[in-house]
Amino acid sequence: MDNASFIIQQLINAIFLGSIYSLIALGYTMVYGIIELINFAHGELFTAGAFIGIIVLAALQNMGFVETHFVLTLILVFGMAMAYVAVLGVAIEHVAYKPLRKASRLAAILSALGMSIFLSNGMMLSQGVSDRAYPAIFGLKGFSILDARIAYGQIFIIILSLVLMVALNMFVNWTKLGKAMRATAQNQTMARMLGIDIDRTIRVTFMIGPALGAAAGVMVGMYYGSVRFDMGFIYMIKAFAAAILGGIGSIPGAVLGGIIIGGVEVLWSAFLPSEWKDVTTFVVLILVLYLRPSGILGEHVSESRV
Amino acid sequence: MTVKEPILELKDVHTYYGNIHALKGISCAIPSGDIACLIGANGAGKSTTLLTIFGVQRAKRGEILFKGYPIHHLRPEQVAAKGISQTPEGRQIFPRMTTLENLEMGAYLRNDKAEVADDMEWVFDLFPVLKDRTRQLGGTLSGGEQQMLAIGRALMSRPELLLLDEPSLGLAPKLVEKIFETILEINKMGVTIFLVEQNAHMALSISNSGYVMETGRIVLTDRAARLLENEKVKKAYLGE
Amino acid sequence: MAKSDVKKFIIYSLFLGILILPMVGFPGRSFEAARAFTIWGGIVGILAIWLLNKTIRHSDMYLRTSAHLAPFRNTVLRKFSKLPTRHYILLLLIVVGSFPLLANNYMIDVGITCLIYIVLGLGLNIVVGLAGLLDLGYIAFYAVGAYSYSLLNLHFGISFWLSLPIGIVIGAICGCIIGYPTLRMRGDYLAIVTMGFGEIIRLVLNNWDKLTKGPNGLLGMSKPEVVYPAFSKGGFEWVVYSLNSLHALYYLMFIIAILTVIGVRRLDNSRIGRAWVAIREDEVAAELSGVPTTWLKLLAYAMGAAFASVVGAFFAAKLSYTNPNFFIFMESCIVLCIVVLGGVGSIPGVILAGIILIAVPEVFRELQDYRMLAFGLAMAVMMVLRPEGLIPATRRKQELHEADQSSPED
Numbered sequence: 005m006d007n008a009s010f011i012i013q014q015l016i017n018a019i020f021l022g023s024i025y026s027l028i029a030l031g032y033t034m035v036y037g038i039i040e041l042i043n044f045a046h047g048e049l050f051t052a053g054a055f056i057g058i059i060v061l062a063a064l065q066n067m068g069f070v071e072t073h074f075v076l077t078l079i080l081v082f083g084m085a086m087a088y089v090a091v092l093g094v095a096i097e098h099v100a101y102k103p104l105r106k107a108s109r110l111a112a113i114l115s116a117l118g119m120s121i122f123l124s125n126g127m128m129l130s131q132g133v134s135d136r137a138y139p140a141i142f143g144l145k146g147f148s149i150l151d152a153r154i155a156y157g158q159i160f161i162i163i164l165s166l167v168l169m170v171a172l173n174m175f176v177n178w179t180k181l182g183k184a185m186r187a188t189a190q191n192q193t194m195a196r197m198l199g200i201d202i203d204r205t206i207r208v209t210f211m212i213g214p215a216l217g218a219a220a221g222v223m224v225g226m227y228y229g230s231v232r233f234d235m236g237f238i239y240m241i242k243a244f245a246a247a248i249l250g251g252i253g254s255i256p257g258a259v260l261g262g263i264i265i266g267g268v269e270v271l272w273s274a275f276l277p278s279e280w281k282d283v284t285t286f287v288v289l290i291l292v293l294y295l296r297p298s299g300i301l302g303e304h305v306s307e308s309r310v
Numbered sequence: 311m312t313v314k315e316p317i318l319e320l321k322d323v324h325t326y327y328g329n330i331h332a333l334k335g336i337s338c339a340i341p342s343g344d345i346a347c348l349i350g351a352n353g354a355g356k357s358t359t360l361l362t363i364f365g366v367q368r369a370k371r372g373e374i375l376f377k378g379y380p381i382h383h384l385r386p387e388q389v390a391a392k393g394i395s396q397t398p399e400g401r402q403i404f405p406r407m408t409t410l411e412n413l414e415m416g417a418y419l420r421n422d423k424a425e426v427a428d429d430m431e432w433v434f435d436l437f438p439v440l441k442d443r444t445r446q447l448g449g450t451l452s453g454g455e456q457q458m459l460a461i462g463r464a465l466m467s468r469p470e471l472l473l474l475d476e477p478s479l480g481l482a483p484k485l486v487e488k489i490f491e492t493i494l495e496i497n498k499m500g501v502t503i504f505l506v507e508q509n510a511h512m513a514l515s516i517s518n519s520g521y522v523m524e525t526g527r528i529v530l531t532d533r534a535a536r537l538l539e540n541e542k543v544k545k546a547y548l549g550e
Numbered sequence: 551m552a553k554s555d556v557k558k559f560i561i562y563s564l565f566l567g568i569l570i571l572p573m574v575g576f577p578g579r580s581f582e583a584a585r586a587f588t589i590w591g592g593i594v595g596i597l598a599i600w601l602l603n604k605t606i607r608h609s610d611m612y613l614r615t616s617a618h619l620a621p622f623r624n625t626v627l628r629k630f631s632k633l634p635t636r637h638y639i640l641l642l643l644i645v646v647g648s649f650p651l652l653a654n655n656y657m658i659d660v661g662i663t664c665l666i667y668i669v670l671g672l673g674l675n676i677v678v679g680l681a682g683l684l685d686l687g688y689i690a691f692y693a694v695g696a697y698s699y700s701l702l703n704l705h706f707g708i709s710f711w712l713s714l715p716i717g718i719v720i721g722a723i724c725g726c727i728i729g730y731p732t733l734r735m736r737g738d739y740l741a742i743v744t745m746g747f748g749e750i751i752r753l754v755l756n757n758w759d760k761l762t763k764g765p766n767g768l769l770g771m772s773k774p775e776v777v778y779p780a781f782s783k784g785g786f787e788w789v790v791y792s793l794n795s796l797h798a799l800y801y802l803m804f805i806i807a808i809l810t811v812i813g814v815r816r817l818d819n820s821r822i823g824r825a826w827v828a829i830r831e832d833e834v835a836a837e838l839s840g841v842p843t844t845w846l847k848l849l850a851y852a853m854g855a856a857f858a859s860v861v862g863a864f865f866a867a868k869l870s871y872t873n874p875n876f877f878i879f880m881e882s883c884i885v886l887c888i889v890v891l892g893g894v895g896s897i898p899g900v901i902l903a904g905i906i907l908i909a910v911p912e913v914f915r916e917l918q919d920y921r922m923l924a925f926g927l928a929m930a931v932m933m934v935l936r937p938e939g940l941i942p943a944t945r946r947k948q949e950l951h952e953a954d955q956s957s958p959e960d
Contacts, residue, residue: 042738095568098561103934111933113684113738114890118929121883122569125922180418187404187415194402197364199390199419199467237879241749244742279757286746293743294731 009151016154018270023165026262027220028243031213037189037253038209044116045096046217047240048123049089053218054231055131056085061139070141085222086215093214094207127233135232138225161223168219169259245289251299317342317471317502323372325362332358334526340504345497347505347513349547350523356506357399360473364396365389391419395469397460399476405449409440412448412459416466433462436492454485471502478509490516510547514538559601563594600935650800658796660912665803666861668904669810671888673857679895680823681850682830684741686882687748691855693877694724695862700768700872710774710867721859722852729851733844748882755874767873774867799868810857887925893939902940
């Protein structure tokens, strides 16, 4: 493979990873924006999405549905994974966050962490500790640019993540509920005084964020061909790094941060020993927090404590 | 003068911040269609009174009636739905939303699109400056513009009662005059106004009735014109 | 029974049921629906008991009876509190100390594990409980201790005792390295960054083949040795006794645990301890009153790390083996669970929770698989129902209840 095709290949990888991190980071950033807490269970929701994807896909494949209704299959897989995880997100909000909205920060963080431990172990029990293969539905069909092979599946995933991000942007900026969400994030008391039911907006946030994460989970499964109960952990830290890098609370920031983190990771694995790539992300995260805690596009973040 | 039906009535309202007894039994009745003002020194509990009416702070004891209906057990969003709106202390506009979006949020509870558009025009008539700033983020507006936006936003819900907390705070004298003129204009449209002010002279001169507050209690209640003449008020709040 | 409570209870239980669902529906694996719903039933049952308890406590009858019983209760309580705390402590020491004499090897091993986790819990308690800094990468210091001893022993033949102070210093330095960049961060950032740091240390141990032999781990460290004088026929000589037996290791760990308890207790009641509390409560105010916050936060990390490092060294010596997979994130979670469930900032709470969380699943082996599942859920539910933990720290309890009062809304 010559240099140009190598670069194209890596570019596709970077865009893919970047959009995955962006989708997950959006969930963090939205939840953080509205309740100023990090949803520790977000990584597990992402994994749950991937598993629901497997289940639906496997079921449809058994029925022979995939060959006949390919597009519908995709819609069903993504739709069900996202819908289910959205419900899960609301459940987590209700069980772990809502009762603690006025409690100390530490209590809320710990309860969210408890949820994360609970879900991750639940998935371990139900799905086992080994990798589970994702049914390959795209096959290997694709096209070549120079010598670089690009599968249709990759293109589809990248386009879908773009669509989701654009849809989110439209929702947040153009709809009444989306605007109410932004208002709640900016000034909760004032939002309530204008008649906005913040319980509802928070609930919606806890549906959309996890749903995006679930979509990312299915995409990761389809792209790499396998999922594992604990894969959420590493994605969670990277997406968090992306959210912080872009400026937590900022939606465009999350996308930008995701793409940067994805790019750095791909660059690193292309030229340097890839077993150290995760360490790089952590180092980036820590450097950003240390040098510019408000991130690239972030508003000023108050440096208050727990 | 005939006694008008009170639109808002507070009966012996007590509010606490933790262990601090902030309101020690506030009672007042604001007649429908009036401008009433609440004056007093810093920390007297004026803002707390407004926040308590809105349910942001919970009244521990006492009753708050809006058009005869008790609202002290309601949450802020429910109070808003009853037809009260507020421009709180510090304006509290949404800094990362445009002027237009801020105004739209004011009409959050309404579904009558056409009339909302009409009201938006009305707000732009009241505050023409805002019209040139529709696409600008709230956080980038000047102090006076933010104040106008906050009042405009409060009007967008078509309230029957408008609670205004220190609309003159931090504004140039000319602007203050303009704001007070607008308040009178809004009142003429039939909106009852409950005004909290440090600028006692201005507030009393546009109000029908006035309340003087000291350390959590209302110590003086009278017609605004007579309060302006009151020796004690003159000395303490009008600087004469 | 208050209507709103019942409604809350029903909704809460339903949502908990939704959370259980991922464990039910995924085909192809062992975990069947019945078991998942048993777990759910258990949780709902606990919630119901709590609701009932609350209802009874608020009922007129309870209040009336309890008013009558108050004098009686007070006399009983007074009688008990007249026994000085040291009697209880003595009793505890005798029980824990005589435990190996009665137990079999397996139980002693479990006992050692318990003690290890109790010390880890107490160490983390300094960071989380006293200084209020949430650390999710605490297990990394345990790893640092284990690997420092292993490497020192294997490469330089340094003995356990000599490597302890070195390990403590390395641990404390690592604590400062991790602490320094995170000093100005807010709680949840701190949590994720420490989590990342913990992962970095694990990854370094895993990837640095030349030094750590990677995932294969290090093997063959010597056990701790004690030297004592003996008078034999030939006269006076020093005897080297290697602590090979489980009994000996148990007592060594027991001593470490006692020293830790004493150390943490003294810290808690010291000027430093009070300064930590001040930082936890209001950092700005503490700083303005002249508390050197930066220094003290670093100190909290360093102290916590030092304790973990000691047990880490012990752990490596006990097994004569160590590998990076002993130090995964879930281990940090277990230690954190011990601190949180026991009561943040409470020494007896941590001890009790350490025993419950480690020993109970060991004894009932069939529960082992569900251990973390239960811990996680317990942590969430605990924060909602009883944030102060099983045995609340006195200071902490007051704070948590003040927090309730200062939010009059709803």
